[in-house]
Amino acid sequence: MNFQFVILFISTIAASLYCRNSAAATFLSNVTDQQALLSFKTSITGDPLGFLSSWNHSVPFCQWHGVTCSWRHQRVTALDLSSQQLDGTLSPYIGNLSFLRAIYLDKNNFGGSIPGEIGRLFRLQYLHLGSNFFKGEFPMNLSHCSDIREIKLEENNLQGKLPTDFTSWSKLTVFGARTNQFTGSIPTSIGNLSSLRLLDIARNNLTGSIPLEVAYLMKLEHLQLSINNFRGRVPPPLYNVSSLSFVSLTQNELEGRIPEDLGFTLPNLQVFLAGGNKLSGPFPLSITNASKLLSFSIPGNSISGPLPMNFGSLLSLQRLNLGSNQLGHNQPPGSSLSFLGSMVNNTRLEYLELFENGLSGELPNSIGNLSTMLYYLGFSRNYIYGSIPKEIGKLSNLTALSLDENMFTGNLPESICKLSKLGRLFLSYNNISGVIPACISNITGLLFLSSTDNMLQGNIPVTLFNMSSLQELYLSNNRLSGVIPEHILGLSSQCIFLYLDENILTGLLPSNIGSFIHLVDLRVSDNRLTGEIPTSLGDCVMLEELDMNGNMFASKIPSSFKGLKNLIFLDLSNNNLSGNIPHFLGELRLIQFLNLSHNRLEGEVTQKGLFSNASSFSVVGNSQLCGGIRHLQLPACPANISTSKKKKSPLRIIALIILLPLATFLVFFTFVHFRIKKSKQNNVPGLVLQDSQYLRLTYHDLLRATDNFSPNNLLGEGRYGSVYKGILESLQQLVAVKVLKAEVHGADKNFVAECETLRNIRHRNLTKIITTCSSIDSKGNKFKALVFEFMTNGSLDSWLHPSQSDQGNARNLTLFQRLNIAIDVAVAVDYLHNQSHTKIIHCDIKPSNILLDEEFVARIGDFGLARFFLTNTGKTKQARTSSTGVRGTIGYVPPEYGMGGNVSAEGDVYSYGILLLEMFSGHRPTGSSLAMDHAINLHDYVKHALPHNVMEIADPRIVLQPEDRGSPKDEAVRIELCLASIFEVGILCSLEMPRERVDISVAIKHLNVARDKLLQSGFKL
Structure with a gap:
């Protein structure tokens, strides 16, 4: 009994000591977490919403905004700071939060690299860093986080290769690295991710083939590999992953066939996108067994027909895009349109595109029984003959009808006038006869008519x-x-x-x-x-x-x-x-x-x-x-010789004898003086910006910097100059060199105006000039150049409208980025108009003159057309101009300039309004193409869509379709209201009458309000 008492006493003492040590350990660990959070805060350079204001010693850190702690040990387990517009870098001290299971920092403005210390968080399960500006390589130490479930790094500037070893992430369900700059191939070790449900690595620079190991992911539901440089064949076993519901392979260089049994092996398939590849072989007739199918899109391949006769079994089908294939080949003449009869059962169909397929035959009358939800119908570039069925007038929701480049005959049916929502009608290159129906004016929103x-x-x-709506009539x-x-x-x-x-x-x-x-x-x-x-x-x-x-x-x-x-x-x-x-x-x-x-x-x-x-x-x-x-x-033209030839008087002859040599001497003296002066000027790099702070450069300095003005370094070319990328040896700095085209009329004035303007302005959102050079080149010709700070992300125009060759590599701007850029530009215009020493009118605000730095901060450039005004005794007077006539670029020039009106601040506001509408609609204000692409009257196009059709005119590259987005309806409503308010600002800025336009400061206020509401909505792009 005494022995048992001794044992009980010792146990009590030991338990007491353990509790005290445990409490002390918990206290020390809490201090470590608090210090790590405070260190994290010190790396934040911008917190416009004040989200981190609670992070101070007056409040327990477990009650700080965005911080979640465990109940028992009061250790930090989650950090949720998403959508707070935070600027700064990710502190390496985050690696000290050893109990951290979740990091949500997506949709902010974090830059710098992702610290390797994250690899110390062995309990980490969720890492969401998407929609930021992180750069550098993939954090390789992340392989130590063996409990990780979701890795989301989409929409950053990450480079290098994907991780080579996926074996440690056996619990990973989501891997998202879309829209970065990753290179190399998909590592074969990806096949070890047995729990993976979503793999999204679209919009990178990945190469090689799709490895067979991707087919080992038997739980995979969402596969997004589009817009890369993948080659070769798609591994056939991949089509047997029955859990797949979303497959996107668009814009690669993939070859081979689509399996004939696709509809059986992928029973859960909802979206299949494979356009812009080199696929061939017959159309997979079994696709009609994929009863959940919503969208099937394979344009720009070499798929042959026939098409299935039972498309109508796909009751959920919304989009079918089969354009630019060979579906009419190897079919009896006139039979390749038979499949349309079954499509009357596709009651949810919205989009049907079949252009350039070699289809032949007559359009059946049943075309009028297609879905009443159909808004686009395209049969261009085929061999369809006969009359256009009058039943086509039943498709009351059509906004675009494309029948051009076929063999249609007969009259244009008057029933086409019933398509009251039609905006685009393409009928060119057929054999249509008869008269143009007078009732066509009933289509009150018709923008484009081509016949x-x-x-x-x-x-x-x-x-x-x-028809006041019509913009293009052919x-x-x-x-x-x-x-x-x-x-x-x-x-x-x-x-x-x-x-x-x-x-x-x-x-x-x-x-x-x-x-x-x-x-x-x-x-x-x-x-x-x-x-x-x-x-x-x-x-x-x-x-x-x-x-x-x-x-x-x-x-x-x-x-x-x-x-x-x-x-x-x-x-x-x-x-x-x-x-x-x-x-x-x-x-x-x-x-x-x-x-x-x-x-x-x-x-x-x-x-x-x-x-x-x-x-x-x-x-x-x-x-x-x-x-x-x-x-x-x-x-030769006859000379104008006077009929009365007077004899020169002796006095006149004497005067000529005396004055002619004298005049010759004076001319010669003036010429020699001018040549000496010019020679001195040309041998010294004469800076137009007379300020000691500017670097002095010669022609040869710039020649070396740009590798002899190599075409490989050419960034762009305008009317008055060419811009080259270069590295200054003296500064080891990347620069942009704008070389004047001396032979172009007006280039000298453009150069002087730009120098004069840049000498007088300093602002975060204006291009920064380093120096100028005025010299002679190696051939003795006049040489003038401006040297600017290099803008890493180029012009806004190249992001809004990437060239065909760049589309595969161009990263899209998010909604937040576009709005921030719009505000940056407005702030710069406000500075020029209201805050600089002299009031400056830019006269050429357009996307190609908006440059983006490494952090996507916008800066206005190209002041060659600028005019500025000096104040003299209380009155404003014009000081200098660089051009005559209409100033600016077509589409952005306010109407009053075209009618001889003076340049004004209101003119810049008009140009800014058009720029704003272009940024969020995706349409240029000039040119000719489908719907409002390259249309000049962007103002009225947007105005007619407000307030009910905002999502229809918004750039689809920034607004995802609801079925893809998966966002609640209330979030969709908030984003629609936000876009409507942005468009409204553009409308108010681009009104026809100058006095009716809002001041640029008012536009800034409205856009800031729109940005705040957008951030508060938590909308995911």
Whole structure:
């Protein structure tokens, strides 16, 4: 009994000592966690929402915002700071939070590298760092976190290779590294991730083949490999992973066939995307057994037909894109459209694209029984014949109908006028006859009508010219007759492209044609138009191409054409024009070709400007012309000799004998003095910016920096200069060198204006100039250059509209990034207008003049057209300008500039408004393509969509489809309201009347409010 008492006493003492040591250990560990969190906070350089304000000693750290602790030990187990707009780096002290299981830092502005100390968090399960600006390589120490479940690093700037060893992550379910810059191949060890459900590594620079080991992932549901450089065949066993519901292989270089039994082996398939590859073989008929299928898209391959006859069994199908394949090949003539009969059961179908497939036959009348939800129907570039069924008018929700480049005959059915929501109608290159239905004006939202190369006849309906929405009208090469209606004001506010050439039109060109103030391209050639060329055409200041050849226009070339400063091509040939050739035609700075041949023009042909280059103009067939350059071989013009030849008086002869040598001496002295002065200036790099703080560089310095101005270093080229990337040896700094095109008229003024402006401004959101150079090159020619700080991410234009060659590598800008950029630009404009020493009007705000640094901070550049105003005795006066005529770029120039108005702050606000609409709609304000791509009147396009159709006009590259996003409806509503408010700012800035536009400071306030609401919504892109 005594022995038991002793044992009990000892146990009590030991337990007491253990509890005290345990409490002390817990206390020390808590201190470690608190210190780690405070160290984490010190790495945060920006907290605009004040989210970390609670992180101080007055509040227990387990109650700090975003911090979750375990109940028992009070140790930090989760850190959730997502969507708080935090700036800074990720502190390595995060590795001291040894109980941490979850890190949510996504959708912030973190930069720098991901610290390797994260590998010490052996309890870590969730690592979400997406939508930041992390750079460097994949954190290799992460392999130590063997309990990890989710790794999400999407939308950063990470480089290097993917981890080579996935074996330690046996519990990993999600691996997301989309939209980075990873290179190399997919490691074969990925096959060890037996629990993986989502693999998303799209939009990188990955190469090689898809390894067979991906097919070992038997729980995989979501596979996203699109927009990389994968080659070879898709491993056949991959198509046997029955759990797959989403497969995207688009825009790679994959070969081989799509398995015939795809619909059986992937029973859970909802989305299959494989466009833009090199796939071949027959269409997988079994796809109709994938009853859950929502979207099937394989355009741009070589898949052959036939198509299944039971598409109607796919009751959930919404999108079917089979464009640019060979589905009509190897089928009996006229039978390749039979599959359409079964599609009447696809009641949820919204999008059907079958262009360029070699399909033949007639469109069945059952086309009208397709889904009432269908908004796009495309059959372009096939061999479809017969009439367009009148039943097509039942597809009441169509916004685009594409039937061009087929063999349709018969009349255009009037039932097409019932498509009240139609915005784009493509009918060109068929054999459609009859008249244009007058009821077509019932389609009140029609933006684009193309019926070129058909056999339409009769008059052009007056109602067509009264459609205020129509922006592009193509009726070339038909048999249209009669006169062009005199009153065509309905088109004037919108029309950009008007093609009426190659018809049988007669009468006069309407005198009010000048009301087409936004017209870019007008073609009325090869008709039978008569009378004078309307002088009002000179009011169409946006015109780039004007083709009037092959008519019977008489009288002189209107002097009002002097106002067409943007003309690139002018053809007035084969008419009855008379009088002299106006000299100003040769002075139009942008014109590339002028055709005045076969008229009745007379008088001297000047040798200046355009007329100095024989390949730039033609005047043949005008028998009364004289002079000109030698290549024309025209007779010399008669000299104007006075009829009364007076004999020179002796006094005049004496004066000449004395004064002529004196004058010759003075000219020679002046010339020598000028050459000596110029030689001194050319041998010293004369800086336009007279300030000792600027680095002094010579031509040879810049020659070395740019590797002899190598084409490989060419970043871009504009009207007045070319921009090269280079490294200055003296500073070991990457720079952008803008070299003046000295031979271009107006380039000197552009250079001086830009230097003068940059000397007077300093702002975070304006390009920073390092120095200038004014010297002579190795051939003795004048050389001038501006040297700027290099902008790592290039221009905004290259991100909004990547070139075809760059689309596979271009990273998309997120909604947050676009909004931040928009605010940066607005702040810079506000500085120029209201805060700099002199009020500066930029005059050329557009995406290509917005540059992005490494952190995607926007900076306005190219001040070559800038004008600034000095204050003198309380009055504002113009100080200097670099150009004449319309200032800026077509599409961004405010309408008042085109009508001779003075430049103003309101003009810059207009340009900014158009820029804002372009950033969030994805459409350029000029040009010609589908829907509003490259359309000039972006203002009205967006305005008509507000407030109910915001998501329809928003750039799809930043707004995901609801079925892909998986976000709750209330979040979708919040994002829609936010976008609507952004578009509204763009509308208010780009109103037609200058006095009605909002001040740029008001725009900044509205955009800041929109950004705050967007962040608070927690919306996931």
